[in-house]
Amino acid sequence: MTDRSGGTEAKRRGCNGSSGIHMSAGGERAGGAAPLPVLIVGGGVTGLSAAWELQQRGISYVLFEAGDFFGGKVQTEHTDDGFLVEKAADAFILGKPWAAELAREVGLESEFIHPREETKKLYFLRGDELLDFPPNMKMFVPLDDESFLRSGVLSPEGLRRFLAEQDVPPRPDTGEDESLAAFVIRRFGEEALDFIVPLAAGIYVANPYELSMKAAFPQFLALEQKYGSVIRGSRATPRAEGPIFMSFGGGMGTFAAAVAAKLTGELRLNTPVLRVHPGGVTLAGGEQVRGSGVIVTVPAWYAAPMLRLDFPQASAEVGALRANGSVAIVLAYRAEQFPRDMALHGLQVSADAETQARTRMKAITVHSAKLRGRAPDGHVLLRVFFGDIEPGQARAEAVREIERLFGVQGEPLWHSYADWRGKNPAYQVGHLDHVARIRTALPPQVRVAGASYTGVGLPDCVNAGRTAAREVVGASLTPTA
Template sequence: MSSGALPVIVVGGGITGLSAAWELQQRGLPYVLLEAGDRLGGKVQTEHTDDGFLVEHAADAFILGKPYAAQLAREVGLEPDIIHPRDDTKRLYFLKGGRLLDFPQNMKMFVPLDDQSFLDSGVLSPEGARRFLDEVNVPPKAPGDEDESLAAFITRRFGEEALNFIVPLAAGIYVANPFELSMKAAFPQFLALEQKYGSVIRGSRATVRAPGPVFASFRGGMDALAQAIAARLTGEVRLNTQVQQVQADGVVLKGGQHLRGSGVIVTTPSWSAAPMFSQNFGRAAALIGELKANGSVAVVLAYRADQFPGDMHLHGLQVDASEGIHLKAVTVHSAKLHGRAPEGHVLLRVFFKDLDPGFALEEARREVERLFGAHGEPLWHICADWRGRNPAYQVGHLDHLERIRAALPAHIQVAGASYTGVGLPDCVNAGRSAAQVLTEQLSVA
């Protein structure tokens, strides 16, 4: 491409947009990154408080089984800052029937790697646990293109009672309705195990987990990746720049300025992306607008350690789906990762679905007192309000995504958590993949 070539326009400065810009830079393509807000990083937000706490407003770690985030971290010089959850505090509880049960030992996500530990755990009734383990004898579903929900998959393979145990573990990151969440979009690896081994349990036990930690974060918090990428971008980056319309030859900014480009990658969430396409790509706008979203609220609470009667050196707890309470999970962030709280303090993240933040705060304080015996007021609190901002991959999502892509010309791409995965590695991969597709398209144009 000549030095006078039009830039690729990347809309959105979250992790997906930053990753797209980085990939374009690696491939020698000019680009302009446009971010409507006054900061980069999108939903990934790390706050450093004056009293020495590190607060994550969204994700606090990323999975290493998908290599994309760790690879990008190495490329931008962050490898020395990668940290992992602490092994010495790895205890996890499962709340069932009002009791804090020790989470079963020797698990791979929700799959037990030995029968006896699972049977002894009490997370399911004896009958439910035996039915769960009998999954090895359930015939695989006939291969086909038909999608199914997480709930349908679980009940078909593990039994109805298993829903209450698996859903908090599997669907938690999606804040999802298990009766709507697409297996093909969210958990294709379990469908693959069923087809290859005839059983998820058998396949999980036969598949050797890579040695070393499963998750990682950064010493300075998750937004360290966004800041490291941004510091190494040599192209044009504009903050406080809102895109109103995507056109075949570029974008129109708020205020009417027309910015021409050789291609466009829109990485903003579907609810903000759909209006950008409405004027010139009506079919795509309608399809993007049909994508649904779920909501969540995370309440962050800081305490002194002496406000708890017991040892708070644990990673947290998950809540049985039949517990009948608003609480979904708790992470003891101060114990999960080093450097998240000053010595002698406890930092908790308490998770709910669609709750009013004020009510969620009351519930969080009440549950922390009930479950952990906290006494006295927290030192402070922060509410991360993500209501209506968690992508919902409904059954048939991948087919819907294909229709969206087909409704757009090849030099206009959509990418990000609304489409192909909500975790940090998925967003990195989405941005870089969109940039690769566009590079190939422009090279043959």
């Protein structure tokens, strides 16, 4: 197994010796006049990024992580038989530069890898049919009409209506939010939901009738306003050169571990925070630690109770943020169990009623083909995604689907699963206003940051952590104690 703690040094700092900034319960500082550190709650990618930013600015900090490793949802496991299993993120988008920038800053360039071009085949499951994913797409937007019309991913009428988006006038720019479903129906027609929802809502594991366009996909609203059409706008905007996604040879866990290993401040593993105050935190067990600011990077459902006593209004707003659930089943096979070559990236499942009546599966990723080094030669590693269902049921269904779709013979060599039920932030319509209310309800030296608020992808989490660090440092220049 990987050392997920960021190295023995980080763990030692975290679990044992601490460096003398602890307060007595009365809040007296033990060590004289040095400035109080900024306190960071949570050691996921957001918290680690906040710590890194503070370190770059020469500001002392203490990071508290409830668990016994850094990275939060970013978890990579190496099995004894040579597979590399990602529990959550397997790659991140390069269009938002912040995660790649941080990876460079901590010296990870030699680990950079990208999804393999030579296996870049994708399918779209509609009914019983495994269709080729339409070529020449930018996310869900077809860059040419002909290949999309030939694809069969919607009915002929649905495909024509989809492309007629080019003639739908833009909505007046009122700044009002709307759901993904309302946006898609308005611009691409109702049937388009069957194709767009698996691609778009899948990232957010969201109900498309609730998912906020302004929070999740502002780029499509901007294209509508600028070009009068999402399709015309996408075609007018040149595609970025080079790869779109990035990962690490040793898995995503390498990223968190590398950042943690470069942190020279105090990192405390196995240290849950119970309560956040204007001037510090209370730890489980009652110890109080004073700080010049507090950055709370835990998900909203953990943050709300921490804020309840000292910031009741912010706590109520944070507690009103919703979450969705997902389960990922990991299956390992020998390549010879498959009658076909599994050199493909995976498949997406249509959201139409007929397909949904047959399967609760949302998508499959063929990890062994998508990224190098995920399985030993001659083996296939799959991740099968479901919504909020019981992992045992998901596992049985995943095995059945792999048999039905790919004709696999026999049982998997092993299986595992990642249970993210209730753990995926749901950005509901009005989310950005909601987050603005939370910010207003907190003093400037206390910030909440992370996947619950300003983007679930790792680049957004890195940016959120670093931004919160800069804000708290700015705020704490004015003494508050």
